Amino acid sequence: MILEAVMLHVKQGTQEEYEQAFREASVIISSMKGYISHELHRCIEEEGKYLLLVKWESFEDHTIGFRQSSEYEKWKELLHHFYDPFPIVEHFNKVKL
Structure with a gap:
């Protein structure tokens, strides 16, 4: 499993519209092969800042399976x-402690 982490900065005054669009987009990402789960967090200290965390079965499920799909085109739209x-998208492996 890998974790995709994305710090998002949403244009001022569009946060409510963004959150509604994200609810719609959530249906898209959750239907993809290799998708496990996702969370969107709103920053307390900075208006318009969000953190998106997505768990995928593999790096390729995100970078190839999702990003090269027609569903991704709708997500982008x-x-x-x-x-x-x-935003800059980064991927992480869990450290075994």
């Missing part, structure tokens, strides 16, 4: 115009 600046 729903969400990408809200971001400023455009």
